[in-house]
Amino acid sequence: MAEISIRNVAKQFGDFTALHSVDLTVADREFMVLLGASGCGKTTLLRIIAGLETPSQGEVWIGGRRVDHLPPRQRGIAMVFQNYAVFPHLTVFENIAFGLRMQKLPQAEIDRRVTRTAELMHIGQLLKRYSGQLSGGQRQRVAVARALAMEPDVILMDEPLSNLDALLRLEMRAELKGVLAESKTTTIYVTHDQVEAMSLADRIAVMDKGLIVQAERPIEVYRNPAARFVGSFIGNPPMNFLPARKADNGSWRVAGITFKGPKAEREEIAFAIRPEDLSHAESGLPAEVRVVEPLGPHVLVTCDVEGHLFRAVLESDIVLSRGDIVKLAPTPDRIRWFDPETEQSLQVH
Amino acid sequence: MTAVTATETVAATADIRKRGRLVFAATIIVLCAWVLAPIYLLVVNALSSPDQVNAFPKSFVPGFETDSIAFFMGFAGVAKALFNSILVACITMALSIGLGAPAGYALSRFEFRGKGVFRIMVLMTRAFPLPLLALPLAVLFIRTGLDDTALGLALVHTTLALPFAVLITFSLFSGIPVELEEAAWTLGCTRVQAFRKVVLPLVLPGIAASAVFAFVISWNEVFAAAVLTIENRTLTAFLLQNLDVSPLHLKFAGGAVLVVPALIFIFAVRKYLFAMWGIANR
Amino acid sequence: MQQRTLPYLLLLPATLFLCVFFIYPFLLVAWQAVSQDGALTLEHFRTMAGHWKFSTAFWNTMLLALAVVPVQLALALFMAALVTRMGAGRDVILYIWTIPLGISDLAAGIIWLAIFEQTGFLNSILSSLGVIDQPVTWLGYQDKATIFLAVVLAELWRATAIVLVILVAGMGLIPKEYYEAAEVFGAGPWKRFVRITLPLLRPSIQTALILRTILAFEVFAVVAALGGTNLPVLMGETYQWQFALQDRHVAAAYALVILAISIAFTLVFLRTLRVPKEAQV
């Protein structure tokens, strides 16, 4: 049982606030992915959970134990560092065996675990090398293997696959997920790669400027962003936003078209739609085509709607060229609305 | 026509290049000779018999006689002075690393109040003519019974070597990513274990180099040694004391014995010499 | 809790040591210089200044520093510039050039004594060339000029290495891209040295100057080996008062003079060669 619970944790570096009051609960055996822009505090949060950084306020609980005051070695965690931290004076084998030796496991058990995790990370043939003789990606896999070999209750991984080529990353990703599910480990995994996040996560926690904005199942995060930031950060290409003026109670005018929307005490709110939820139609948002990029199965069209950048992913059989005026119709139940000031999502009742 | 001048210019530039390279090489050789020749001459003297040393004009090749050295080693007090020099240098080495390395570690790993003050105190020692410390300490040592002891002198030499030890170990520890230590903590190490298993193996060569540095600082020091020791003279103090009275061959043999560790020292620490100063500059 | 106290625990030994063996003795020496039997007095400074050797020793020390340090800096800069252009063999040459770094001033004095003494190598060369028929005394008691020159040569020989090491280390910190950029913009080797190396090297030059000047004021054993007491210098006089004349107070007064000029010059170098923090590499 290793549920992680972070309660009201904040962290200041001097007068810079890296984390504002973060609350997050990761269930036992859950695979939680932390996603967010560079510098938003992901590493800081991991380090606080690991005990490498003391929070300025708040509590950290692991497996029903409050662990703030415990040193890292007593927290039952293993960590993969963003910059690997592979010991340069030890061979790959000894690196992976390091934690096991600290636990004073019998040599046979150490051999078994090292070989197994090394095979898993495809570094079985490198066991005798030193870290100076490894490539960046190989070093990174040593770091992952070292953490996996510990068979910990909780594993914290800071961009563990960032340095691998696309193919290898795909493969490692699948293997990691398999191993971690099988070993019943609770995982917090930091990545910049959205596809990775979507494919691995039980839940995704999206962070922005030291805050967790949303922590839900990947499809929820994708479909129903809790805040404008989530919509613009997740999805490639990201969500489109257009200003909407109040027309009537509960209906809003967007680029000359009226849509049913939330009842809000505002003159203007933001209308949002994902590029793939638009279709070419008789009537819809008037858009002037700027750039057309064929993507194979689809075509990405970048347009201008009343002076705003607007992207649509359309069927590839449509023939368009620069300067054409097209009508883009949003799928009605995929339209989202955001408050312009709080930037929070507005619910349609 | 133009083709001819073009080839001529090319040839001329090549010529200038070649001459430039020659001048470059010659300059380097001259500078090497400037450094090495005086040492060579000392060695010639040290390896000649006393008669050869005092002869005129002198030969520029050594007589390969060991009488001078043998005479020096047999000279009353030399063996003891040599022993004292080594003893003092070893104590200095141990003290300055023992005191300096923890401080260097603290400076490289922690942010804390008073860090700046400590750094300034260490840097300040560089602006002070430290051997002068021997004067007041001479009095203090008489009161505490440390006068004329190896330990007393080593304490003064440690003030000379300690700032270097702090700055050098600071730069050594700073060169080791904190994450290595942190990784060890997450893998089950206590602070002390992580230090022993991860940091120590990585800094050991550098620490050894700065220990050698401390050794040589002490080995070479003349003023404090001459002020603080009377019976238990170190080699430098012994030679200084006997400058007026000792024959030439004794001086030269003594000088040669002083120089030998220097050659070994620079060789031993050559890898660290520049790295040490690069950071210690700051 | 432990996190908070650990750095202080680690610093404690070194701090205590420096307080006892660095700060306290300096207070003591200052007190010795200005007191007699517990009462304040300037008597010792008067004795010091009144002695005929004081001003000679003072000016000799100053002149030596003036003759040695600038030449050392220039020579070391020159050598460092050569080092940066060296390909293979760089390590060997650097090793050779830094050898004197490990040699004590006393040994350096003795080494140059072998050259300048009456039956030494200089006279041997001159006589074999037929320039002289009789060995010349270079270091006799009335040959102040040649003693001075010998000391300058010995100091140049011995202590240029430390300046070289500091400068080469400093050059190592200058990113190569700057040179490449300058080269692209058409700067030749000399321009690059003057426009890039020198300005960026200012912190190192400052360190080297401070260190070398202070050491030059402490010159002692080289002079003792080459000139005995024929060329009085401040540190030598300090030693004389402590031992031959057995007056600790005057020796302390000398110490304060050396200290004062050391600090004065350090401050001058700190000010004139100051590099704004934002402008550092």
Ligand SMILES: Nc1ncnc2c1ncn2[C@@H]1O[C@H](COP(=O)(O)OP(=O)(O)OP(=O)(O)O)[C@@H](O)[C@H]1O
């Ligand atoms: N020791 C520190 N002192 C001061 N500021 C720090 C420190 N560590 C981190 N920060 C700041 O805190 C913020 C969050 O840093 P953090 O490393 O957690 O970002 P991150 O989300 O992991 O970014 P990335 O994706 O680039 O790794 C950054 O703005 C960083 O500059």
Ligand SMILES: [Mg+2]
């Ligand atoms: Mg990070």
